[in-house]
Amino acid sequence: MSSRLSSRTAPAVALASLGLLLGGLAAPAGAATGTGKLSGTVTLDGGGIGFAKVQLYRNVIKGQESTKPVRVKTDNTDGRGRYSFTGIPVKSSYNYTLLVTDRTGRTVKTFRHVDPVAGKKVTKNVRMKVAALLTGTVVRADGGSPADLTVGVDIDTIDRGDAGPDFDMFFPEQRAAVKADGSFTLSGLPSGPAGTYPNVKVSGGPYAEQCYDFVAVRLADCAPQDPASLQRQQITLAKGEARTLPNVTVTKLTPPVSRLTGTVTDTSGTPLKGMQVTVRALPSGEAEAGEPVLTRSSGGFTFPKVPAGTYVVRVDDPDGVWAKQYLGGGLNQWASQRVVVADGRPVRNVDVQLKSTATVKVGRKAGKGSAKVAVLITRTLTGSKPGGRVVLSHEGRTKEATVVDGRATLTLKGLPKGTQKLRLTYSGTSSTAGFTKTVTVKVQ
Missing domain, CATH: 2.60.40.1120 (Carboxypeptidase-like, regulatory domain)
Structure with missing residues (x-):
């Protein structure tokens, strides 16, 4: 086959090249616009500092926040304190920080913000302090x-x-x-x-x-x-x-500490990642045994240094899909399962199973001395309609009903005239958390 382009191939290549050019002109905002160069001199009292470590960090602006800076380039200054970087990607969403460290320790670590320009060489000199x-x-x-x-x-x-x-x-x-x-x-x-x-x-x-x-x-x-x-x-x-x-x-020894580990899953045993776990000390229930931690992809969590004492463990879902609860179930820390930590003895298998939260739509109709309340309950995780039981109560009067496909209707009689606040309690199921809600009605 000939190495020359045929008459049919040449127009195709030309069209492809034109398409690439037009595509470049239509590049979305934030796309790379080229690369830049950065150089400068690191000095102390006017003299260059040799063999200083110069690092370039990049962070990316996303919306109103920036990502954690990532080191992209490193250089050591020469005998006159000079450094240089080439091939620095330039985007509208990028910004850079220059970090300079003098290995002798005679100067203070210094950082400077810098903005590289595509196709140009930017000079950034750094004057160190004693x-x-x-x-x-x-x-x-x-x-x-x-x-x-x-x-x-x-x-x-x-x-x-x-x-x-x-x-x-x-x-x-x-x-x-x-x-x-x-x-x-x-x-x-x-x-x-x-x-x-x-x-x-x-x-x-x-x-x-x-x-x-x-x-x-x-x-x-x-x-x-x-x-x-x-x-x-x-x-x-x-x-x-x-x-x-x-x-x-x-002379002062630290109190002995223990390692506390556990796992957070749903009720079927599937691990839940990103759940926030807090360990609080009793009797106050306020002091925390270290900062809250998030569960790993395995559902596991670890508190490496927990002093001896009695604790309660609570799990929260930052996204609100899974219902918060203490170890052993429920929202009341005083009724939760206690965890006793002894000096230096690891505590394992602090396992918590979470249920999905639920939402409820309430319809109400007031009558003479009565109130009729209809509910529609939806499981947050799946959108399905669970079963269970609901109870409507007011000052000793109660009415209970079975929830079928998320629906139930209750009528409470013997209510005084005027605006009344009724208490609606849903029992939940094996996989859906219960709740309590106040329903306000104006009784005739």
Whole structure:
């Protein structure tokens, strides 16, 4: 076969090329419009910083919110502090953040927002700030290795600029691991006006979190109520300061904790993903054993560190399809099944079965001393019409009826004249949750 295009093939190729061109002109909003270049210099006091780590993060705007930033490119500065990126996708829905880290720890980690332009080279220079440094020695009261301890400071006083919710990702809490000999070095700390910290924390291993008391020269409970004690835990670092903290001994052990696991399913045993599980401590029923967690695709959930005590477990569906309930069924935490956690002993098989919620349409007709109420009940999950029982009551008077295909009609007699609030209670079924609703009627 000849390598040349035939007279029939050439027009077809031309038409295809024209179609691609027109398709490009009709590209939807947010489609790629090209790629851009980004370069710049990382400096400190006018001099370039060599071998600094420069990372480029992209997040995507969806509606009014942005996705979590994802790292797309990394470069190391040369001896003069220069970096460069090429082939950066440019879309109207993309924005980028530049994160610069000096591996020596002598400067403060810095981030800058940047907008690449398709077909052009954008210059973004980054001027770093001199950091402060903390060193010291920590030992354990039991003589064990302190290598599982960490020392850190809070960054609540740091100016977050316009980083918004992504700030913690680009500038996380400053912590350093303690070495086997007890020494630590905490570098890269903002200093000067931003260098005042409410405390220096020590935690890890079997020990509870404690903070330096710089007057008593020891570790104490963090965030005490006494203003004078708060002042004793505060530390201010000058620009470029390298401070050695006093030697301290950790003594306060954490309470033993246990691992609590379970599974959330429907009544047929099918796992339910994305259900929110909360573990609350009794007797108050308010304190939570850690943040609520969401069930995995297997329906499983895990609370890794639950202190000894008695708890109730509640499951909620953020979408409202499945009815909320406590372990053992029902909405009353005081009547729910208790979970007793002993020191260090894992608690397994904390399993909850959820029923579908139901909606109800109510028709009413008032008579002389009576009210007639008709209901139509629908199962939220499937749209089917369940069975069950309904009860209509008012001040000791009750009327009960069987629900057939989601429908039932009840007439309650002996009611006083005027506007009355009747109580409608649906029993539910093995797979559909019950409910209670107030029905208002104007009795003649």
